[in-house]
Amino acid sequence: MSNTVQHTNMKDSGIKWIGEIPASWNVRTLYQLVTRVNNKNSDLAEQNLLSLSYGKIKRKDINTNDGLLPASFDGYNIIEAGDIVLRLTDLQNDHTSLRVGHATERGIITSAYTTLRPIDPAHSRYLYYLIHAFDLKKGFYGMGSGVRQGLNYDEVKELRVVIPPQEEQATIVTFLDKQCEDIDTVIEEAKSSIDEYKQWKASIIFETATKGLNPNAEMKDSGIRWIGKMPSSWSIHRIRMNYSIISGNGFAPVLQGVTEGDLPVCKASDIGIAGKVLISAANYISYETANENRFNIVPAGSIIFAKIGEAMKKNNRAICGVPCCIDNNCQALVPEGIDSSYSYYLLRCIDMAWFDNAGTIPCISNSKLKDCHIPFPTIQEQEEIAEFLDYKCLEIDSLVREKQELISSLEAYKRSLIYETVTGKRKVV
Numbered sequence: 001m002s003n004t005v006q007h008t009n010m011k012d013s014g015i016k017w018i019g020e021i022p023a024s025w026n027v028r029t030l031y032q033l034v035t036r037v038n039n040k041n042s043d044l045a046e047q048n049l050l051s052l053s054y055g056k057i058k059r060k061d062i063n064t065n066d067g068l069l070p071a072s073f074d075g076y077n078i079i080e081a082g083d084i085v086l087r088l089t090d091l092q093n094d095h096t097s098l099r100v101g102h103a104t105e106r107g108i109i110t111s112a113y114t115t116l117r118p119i120d121p122a123h124s125r126y127l128y129y130l131i132h133a134f135d136l137k138k139g140f141y142g143m144g145s146g147v148r149q150g151l152n153y154d155e156v157k158e159l160r161v162v163i164p165p166q167e168e169q170a171t172i173v174t175f176l177d178k179q180c181e182d183i184d185t186v187i188e189e190a191k192s193s194i195d196e197y198k199q200w201k202a203s204i205i206f207e208t209a210t211k212g213l214n215p216n217a218e219m220k221d222s223g224i225r226w227i228g229k230m231p232s233s234w235s236i237h238r239i240r241m242n243y244s245i246i247s248g249n250g251f252a253p254v255l256q257g258v259t260e261g262d263l264p265v266c267k268a269s270d271i272g273i274a275g276k277v278l279i280s281a282a283n284y285i286s287y288e289t290a291n292e293n294r295f296n297i298v299p300a301g302s303i304i305f306a307k308i309g310e311a312m313k314k315n316n317r318a319i320c321g322v323p324c325c326i327d328n329n330c331q332a333l334v335p336e337g338i339d340s341s342y343s344y345y346l347l348r349c350i351d352m353a354w355f356d357n358a359g360t361i362p363c364i365s366n367s368k369l370k371d372c373h374i375p376f377p378t379i380q381e382q383e384e385i386a387e388f389l390d391y392k393c394l395e396i397d398s399l400v401r402e403k404q405e406l407i408s409s410l411e412a413y414k415r416s417l418i419y420e421t422v423t424g425k426r427k428v429v
Contacts, residue, residue: 014160026162029159048107246332250293263286265281267326298325310362342385
């Protein structure tokens with residue numbers, strides 16, 4: 001593996017985001033090094049459909065592209081291996097996407113993107129890394145003036161860049177290709193581990209909430225498909241026997257953004273990040289305001305979840321740690337004669353999509369929800385199960401956080417490595 005050291009003879013590049021560069025490097029304007037690709041795909045001459053996603057240019061199936069007709073691809077741009085693709089749209093709304101990709105094959109891509117072709121193909125990979133570094137620094141958002149929806153080639157071509165001697169370019173590219181590949185491999189392994197931990201957690205929750213803690217317990221068929229076998233001492237109840245339902249109605253346009261009061265107003269997005277217990281929200285109102293507007297107040301210990309749209313399909317759950325209001329997109333089950341913490345884990349085993357009212361927009365049917373069958377251990381067993389799952393989930397969540405921290409550290413290191421190498425702060429030897 002190549003080592004990195006610092007260059008000893010540096011000069012000011014005159015480019016703010018780059019700063020000092022090695023004295024042997026040159027400063028150029030982008031249009032001196034690239035041309036714009038404008039090669040319309042007429043009569044579907046090329047059908048290898050490409051897309052830019054997460055900074056990578058990937059193949060897509062032209063026959064299953066979200067219902068677009070083949071004629072729609074006639075206006076697409078034909079690009080070649082070595083071209084650099086920039087997605088310079090929606091700058092005012094999207095500040096997180098990676099906007100630069102490097103083509104590795106001939107194909108077609110939407111003409112809404114700007115495609116650059118290096119005049120000297122030998123510069124291609126280095127220029128990609130350099131423009132990618134500019135993107136990582138969020139440089140495109142600072143170009144032009146005012147709130148910009150997008151940039152065009154005439155603006156981008158004026159970007160000032162730096163160019164090392166060709167031999168050094170090749171060394172830099174070889175080094176970064178290898179380093180980035182190694183880092184990406186570790187990141188993908190960490191992401192795979194996170195997925196496995198989450199599956200393990202879901203499995204433990206299901207097995208424990210529906211089968212109990214005693215591996216030697218006598219089992220019986222519950223008669224309910226989603227439950228399967230359960231301990232012989234357990235009963236089957238319908239949700240209506242142990243929960244009352246409170247529908248969310250805590251919404252009033254004039255109250256959005258209000259933060260004064262003791263009563264949280266919880267939204268579906270709050271549930272998604274709450275973990276097990278939700279005790280705070282972005283919006284607070286007073287009890288007086290809730291009563292004046294006839295908002296339903298959900299008691300502490302209730303299980304809240306999204307009841308409509310895509311949020312419903314995510315199956316997020318949370319226990320209200322304090323009394324709260326919930327907005328129109330949420331619903332609550334109030335435990336009655338069943339442990340709240342056990343209820344949280346049990347309800348995580350239930351897919352709310354089962355109770356869809358089959359309308360145009362996914363929405364829970366309360367009549368279907370009330371008739372759902374659930375296992376019912378003794379209260380003591382419920383408490384023991386909840387205590388065990390609290391411990392196991394905390395343990396697994398800790399492992400997930402370690403992997404997430406590793407990913408964040410590796411991504412930060414990779415960004416730094418690319419920037420420092422392509423701007424001459426590190427010398428690859």
